[in-house]
Amino acid sequence: xxxxxxxxxxxxxxxxxxxxxMLMSPTAAMLPAFYLETTAVTAAGLATAxxxxxxxxxxxxxxxxxxxxxxxxxxxxxxxxxALVMLGIWPLFQPDADAGVSYLLAWYLLVTLGWTAVEIxxxxxxxxxxxxxxxxxxxxxxxxMLGFIGGxxxxxxxxxxxxxxxxxxxxxxxxxxxxxxxxxxxxxxxWRAAPEPNHPAPARPGLRDLAxxxxxxxxxxxxxxxxxxxxxxxxxxxxxxxxxxxxYLGHGDAIAKIAMPMTLAMAAGMPLxxxxxxxxxxxxxxxxxxxGMILCLLLVLPLEPGEASLLPMIGLMTGFGFFIGLSxxxxxxxxxxxxxxxxxxxxxxxxxxxxxFMALVIKFNQGVGGAIALSIPAAFGFTGKSDLVGQAVVxxxxxxxxxxxxxxxxxxxxAWRYPLTRRRQQALARRLARRSATNPxxxxxx
Numbered sequence: 029x030x031x032x033x034x035x036x037x038x039x040x041x042x043x044x045x046x047x048x049x050m051l052m053s054p055t056a057a058m059l060p061a062f063y064l065e066t067t068a069v070t071a072a073g074l075a076t077a078x079x080x081x082x083x084x085x086x087x088x089x090x091x092x093x094x095x096x097x098x099x100x101x102x103x104x105x106x107x108x109x110x111a112l113v114m115l116g117i118w119p120l121f122q123p124d125a126d127a128g129v130s131y132l133l134a135w136y137l138l139v140t141l142g143w144t145a146v147e148i149x150x151x152x153x154x155x156x157x158x159x160x161x162x163x164x165x166x167x168x169x170x171x172x173m174l175g176f177i178g179g180x181x182x183x184x185x186x187x188x189x190x191x192x193x194x195x196x197x198x199x200x201x202x203x204x205x206x207x208x209x210x211x212x213x214x215x216x217x218x219w220r221a222a223p224e225p226n227h228p229a230p231a232r233p234g235l236r237d238l239a240x241x242x243x244x245x246x247x248x249x250x251x252x253x254x255x256x257x258x259x260x261x262x263x264x265x266x267x268x269x270x271x272x273x274x275x276y277l278g279h280g281d282a283i284a285k286i287a288m289p290m291t292l293a294m295a296a297g298m299p300l301x302x303x304x305x306x307x308x309x310x311x312x313x314x315x316x317x318x319x320g321m322i323l324c325l326l327l328v329l330p331l332e333p334g335e336a337s338l339l340p341m342i343g344l345m346t347g348f349g350f351f352i353g354l355s356x357x358x359x360x361x362x363x364x365x366x367x368x369x370x371x372x373x374x375x376x377x378x379x380x381x382x383x384x385f386m387a388l389v390i391k392f393n394q395g396v397g398g399a400i401a402l403s404i405p406a407a408f409g410f411t412g413k414s415d416l417v418g419q420a421v422v423x424x425x426x427x428x429x430x431x432x433x434x435x436x437x438x439x440x441x442x443a444w445r446y447p448l449t450r451r452r453q454q455a456l457a458r459r460l461a462r463r464s465a466t467n468p469x470x471x472x473x474x
Contacts, residue, residue: 031160038170040221041157044106044150044214047207049175050182051113051143056394058182058195059120063132066125066197073129077136078395084137085144085391093148093384094238097377102149103224109145110215112138114208121204122197148387150218152379155364156225159457161450164361165305169298172356176295181206183291225377233376241381244374247366247448248382254443255359255389258318261435262352263397265325268405268428273341275416276424278333286342290349297350301357311446314358318440320351325429359386362446365453372456372463401427 063069069077096105116138123131154167186199233241241248270287274280304313324347331337363386367379408423410416416424 031158031163033158033163033167035170037221038167039174040217041154041167042171042174042218044146044211044218045171045175046178046181047210047214048143048146048150049178050203050207051117051139053179053394055182059136062195062200063123063127067123067127067132068125069127069129069132073132077129077133080133081136081140082391082395084140085388088141089144089148089384089388089391090238090381091384092144093152093378093380093382094233096149096152096380097233100226100377101224102153102380103219103222105149106146106215106218109142109147109149110211112142112145113211114142116142117207118204121200144384144387146215148380148384151360151383151386153222153225154360155367155379155383157222159368159460161310161365161453161457162306164364165302165310165357168357168360169302172360173295173298176291176298176356180291180295183288233378233381237376237378238381241370241378241385245366245370245382247369248385250442250447251363251366252385252389254439254446255386256393257435257439257442258355259389259393260397260400261321261432261439262355263393264401264427264432264435265348267398267401268424269345271405272328272424272428275410276333276421277331277337277341279338279341282338285338286345289342289346293346293349294353294356297353298357301354304354305357309450310358310362311443311449314354314362315440315443317351317354318436318443321348322433322436324348324351325433329425329429362448365448365456368453368456368460369448372459401431403427404431 060074063074092105096102099105116135120132120135120139150171154171155164157167158164182203185203186194186196189199189202190196242252270283273283273286279286301313308316324344327344328341331340360383363382364379367382370376370378370382404427405420405423408419408426410420410423
């Protein structure tokens with residue numbers, strides 16, 4: 029491919045995502061239990077902190093995206109984000125025994141703000157590195173693969189450091205030290221690898237364009253609807269698969285044997301999906317992957333409690349991980365195409381704002397999707413404190429299998445009919461190139 033970016037450039041650009049990826053999903057999964065065990069924080073305090081954090085995200089994620097677009101800069105915001113993370117990561121990962129919910133909330137919000145200030149401009153830069161439909165998927169591949177490696181390093185750190193799976197004070201100290209070193213190094217390498225985009229001042233969004241993005245960009249609304257349906261479905265599976273494997277199938281001692289292959293399949297499958305995307309439109313491949321996810325979930329239903337179901341459960345969840353891995357490529361690449369549409373239709377540069385909406389929906393899905401999924405078995409009498417029998421089993425199967433499948437089916441239909449096809453994006457890219465050639469100083473608003 030003549031317009032392919034060098035692999036070295038993609039590697040240097042994406043390396044910052046390795047330590048950055050440790051700050052969200054892995055931290056959110058492991059830090060609550062660590063605080064409950066080692067500090068004065070209670071379960072009620074954790075719930076309060078989670079609620080406040082989600083409100084905080086709702087206010088600041090779009091605002092940070094808008095500020096990056098308004099300034100026409102990406103890298104300076106990433107510098108600020110790295111500085112905030114470096115300021116907060118050690119106190120967050122090394123709390124005193126008497127630390128309470130205010131301590132947790134203050135440092136967690138600081139690190140979350142830092143993560144947002146790095147993640148959103150970096151995502152926007154990834155979308156702006158190429159205007160080619162296929163090459164965008166390749167940029168995302170390198171970025172996401174390095175992120176997966178960071179997540180695996182995080183999860184494997186107790187085994188590497190201590191020989192067991194517990195996240196102790198020593199493990200979190202080592203992780204904080206690694207992030208403190210790796211994040212600024214990744215920033216320097218990224219700075220040299222990726223050019224700062226030249227966004228003309230007249231095309232930069234005003235404050236009214238922040239909210240106006242949802243009303244003036246029809247493909248964005250379509251994209252976010254798909255992302256919500258997909259995220260609620262996958263959020264339900266991620267919230268319940270440990271509970272299902274433990275309380276129903278009886279594999280509580282083998283959760284890592286189920287989770288690690290699933291995570292590895294997500295990462296290992298991404299290069300294979302990139303080959304598929306060379307021939308198939310991104311939205312069509314994403315819709316087809318939903319069929320695989322539904323089949324994997326439905327085949328879980330016949331599994332009975334006991335040792336005989338362990339290997340099938342490992343295989344089915346590994347398959348589910350393989351199919352869900354396509355979304356890590358498809359979603360950022362599809363949103364980059366929406367950025368092109370916005371530039372053509374509205375003559376605005378709002379890449380960071382659009383990726384901020386995407387980040388906000390991801391966080392919404394993680395919280396709300398898990399809450400809905402957990403409420404379904406709870407409504408049927410599942411408590412986790414007594415034997416799992418009768419209606420509680422039905423509720424657990426409804427939450428883990430039926431509910432995600434019901435969400436994936438409309439997602440597949442809508443994704444198949446996604447409006448920004450390969451042909452339409454290529455036409456947009458040609459029109460933008462002609463506009464830039466005939467009016468290079470700026471893109472004037474209507």
